[in-house]
Amino acid sequence: MNYKSDIEIAQQAKLKPISEIAKKLGIGEEYIESYGRYKAKIDYNLLKKYEDAENGKLILVTAITPTPAGEGKTTTTVGLGDALNRLGKKAMIALREPSLGPVFGVKGGAAGGGYSQVLPMEDINLHFTGDIHAIGAANNLLAAMVDNHIHQGNALNIDVRRIVWRRAMDMNDRQLRSIVNGLGGKGNGVPREDGFDITVASEVMAILCLSADIDDLKQRLANIIVAYDRDGRPITAGMLKAQGAMAALLKEALKPNLVQTLEGNPAFVHGGPFANIAHGCNSIIATKMALKLNDYVVTEAGFGADLGAEKFFDIKCRKAGLVPDAVVIVATVRALKHHGGAARDRLGEEDLEALKKGMPNLLKHVENVTQKFGLPAVVAINRFPSDSERELDLIREQCASYGVDVALSEVWGKGGKGGEALAQKVLAAIEKGQNQFRLLYRDEDDIMEKIRKIAVEIYGAKGVAYSAQASQGIKQAGELGLSNLPVCMAKTQYSLSDNPKLLARPENFEITVREVRISAGAGFIVAITGDIMTMPGLPRVPAAESIDVDSSGRISGLF
Numbered sequence: 001m002n003y004k005s006d007i008e009i010a011q012q013a014k015l016k017p018i019s020e021i022a023k024k025l026g027i028g029e030e031y032i033e034s035y036g037r038y039k040a041k042i043d044y045n046l047l048k049k050y051e052d053a054e055n056g057k058l059i060l061v062t063a064i065t066p067t068p069a070g071e072g073k074t075t076t077t078v079g080l081g082d083a084l085n086r087l088g089k090k091a092m093i094a095l096r097e098p099s100l101g102p103v104f105g106v107k108g109g110a111a112g113g114g115y116s117q118v119l120p121m122e123d124i125n126l127h128f129t130g131d132i133h134a135i136g137a138a139n140n141l142l143a144a145m146v147d148n149h150i151h152q153g154n155a156l157n158i159d160v161r162r163i164v165w166r167r168a169m170d171m172n173d174r175q176l177r178s179i180v181n182g183l184g185g186k187g188n189g190v191p192r193e194d195g196f197d198i199t200v201a202s203e204v205m206a207i208l209c210l211s212a213d214i215d216d217l218k219q220r221l222a223n224i225i226v227a228y229d230r231d232g233r234p235i236t237a238g239m240l241k242a243q244g245a246m247a248a249l250l251k252e253a254l255k256p257n258l259v260q261t262l263e264g265n266p267a268f269v270h271g272g273p274f275a276n277i278a279h280g281c282n283s284i285i286a287t288k289m290a291l292k293l294n295d296y297v298v299t300e301a302g303f304g305a306d307l308g309a310e311k312f313f314d315i316k317c318r319k320a321g322l323v324p325d326a327v328v329i330v331a332t333v334r335a336l337k338h339h340g341g342a343a344r345d346r347l348g349e350e351d352l353e354a355l356k357k358g359m360p361n362l363l364k365h366v367e368n369v370t371q372k373f374g375l376p377a378v379v380a381i382n383r384f385p386s387d388s389e390r391e392l393d394l395i396r397e398q399c400a401s402y403g404v405d406v407a408l409s410e411v412w413g414k415g416g417k418g419g420e421a422l423a424q425k426v427l428a429a430i431e432k433g434q435n436q437f438r439l440l441y442r443d444e445d446d447i448m449e450k451i452r453k454i455a456v457e458i459y460g461a462k463g464v465a466y467s468a469q470a471s472q473g474i475k476q477a478g479e480l481g482l483s484n485l486p487v488c489m490a491k492t493q494y495s496l497s498d499n500p501k502l503l504a505r506p507e508n509f510e511i512t513v514r515e516v517r518i519s520a521g522a523g524f525i526v527a528i529t530g531d532i533m534t535m536p537g538l539p540r541v542p543a544a545e546s547i548d549v550d551s552s553g554r555i556s557g558l559f
Contacts, residue, residue, distance in 0.1 A: 059426060129257050130252070167195070326376050461497065465513070
């Protein structure tokens with residue numbers, strides 16, 4: 001069968017003017033700022049108009065622990081949104097923006113796939129409306145103001161050995177992880193060690209996604225801790241008077257981006273924090289706006305449920321007062337067989353033994369969603385032609401023992417039509433009224449207890465080990481009165497543990513926290529585990545090698 005690539009399908013689609021998409025949502029022209037014919041910013045002040053309106057139902061799409069075989073979480077999210085519209089429901093999706101690092105690195109595009117995509121996919125995957133560039137500019141303005149303050153006399157007595165604010169760029173570049181700058185004489189600043197994070201790991205990105213409005217944004221920016229003085233006291237962006245200028249750079253980026261699916265249904269694509277480093281969810285403003293404008297909203301959280309979904313619940317829902325109505329856990333037969341030890345070149349062959357060995361990974365995610373967080377769940381099997389009926393029956397049988405329904409999803413090849421069975425089961429799960437949503441830990445739990453609960457109850461670890469640096473970071477957070485903040489775990493996405501080589505459902509392992517960072521502006525504590533990096537590197541064969549553009553401006557190779 002001759003399959004079309006994602007970009008070929010997207011380029012052959014006939015898009016509706018974005019004004020039509022906005023009209024479908026009932027958004028007045030005074031709230032729409034068009035970026036060409038097919039993209040628009042929506043003024044966040046629209047929320048004030050609907051502040052007394054009831055919220056729609058919120059559906060989270062998450063997944064098993066990712067593998068090279070693929071799961072299709074974003075594709076499922078888009079397809080489910082289209083399927084709900086096909087069933088006569090007023091529904092839209094709310095996604096994150098792709099980062100250029102992964103787009104040119106490992107996985108290519110990130111706007112869904114096949115016949116379940118958000119469009120215009122080339123724009124979304126590349127510069128889009130400039131949000132991520134604005135975040136990088138705001139991040140680096142603050143970095144420049146820190147070093148300029150020191151150069152201009154250092155009235156705040158900043159300890160140059162304790163500057164914690166790093167620069168950012170939206171590209172995978174391992175060469176910039178650890179650098180020395182300020183060389184070349186007194187006029188070029190003070191020589192010191194520094195480094196870059198990828199922009200989507202910047203605290204500014206997290207702040208943008210967690211802010212309620214422009215005033216909240218400015219206050220959060222002011223609270224960013226950039227350094228410590230020689231007496232160990234924190235120096236903030238507010239003390240440098242940087243928050244106003246940073247907010248000016250982010251004014252447009254704070255507005256949700258409206259686009260459309262391949263089937264002409266509305267979609268917000270806004271914000272893009274990494275889930276293995278940051279909290280991995282789209283913006284609160286976009287999610288809340290979607291809930292006011294629709295009866296159903298389908299959103300996603302990055303990577304597996306141990307990362308994105310846990311942070312969606314414990315950080316985003318906690319801060320925004322959101323209560324999810326149902327969760328979809330995406331898996332593929334191929335990925336589960338990979339977790340069970342099947343060779344990558346044999347994942348298309350029936351292998352019930354490998355599938356049995358890999359199933360505990362899916363069941364752990366089911367357990368976490370339904371038992372730890374108390375939410376109704378449906379397992380979506382993103383179907384491949386090579387999946388055998390016996391393999392699918394095995395998944396159904398084992399999920400039934402957890403009281404969870406399984407739906408086959410064929411949205412990649414059939415669009416919304418291929419997701420109708422999934423949509424019906426999600427609606428049934430919501431209508432049963434068995435939602436007992438609860439957070440994993442309390443605000444008043446100390447930081448170590450929060451980390452322990454995540455590691456032991458969600459990952460399945462036997463305990464947590466701390467480096468001296470991590471212990472010092474926790475002590476410092478306590479001294480600053482920040483122990484009540486939620487914890488954002490930075491962990492490999494490829495395992496429930498902090499070792500990417502441990503597949504399926506590992507046992508008898510410890511989580512090692514090597515560093516604890518304070519994100520006072522975002523309002524969480526970051527616990528960095530294992531060998532996780534905040535600046536990824538490009539793979540041996542980066543996706544960039546296959547991307548091109550012809551003389552007519554037509555892009556190819558973008559997934």
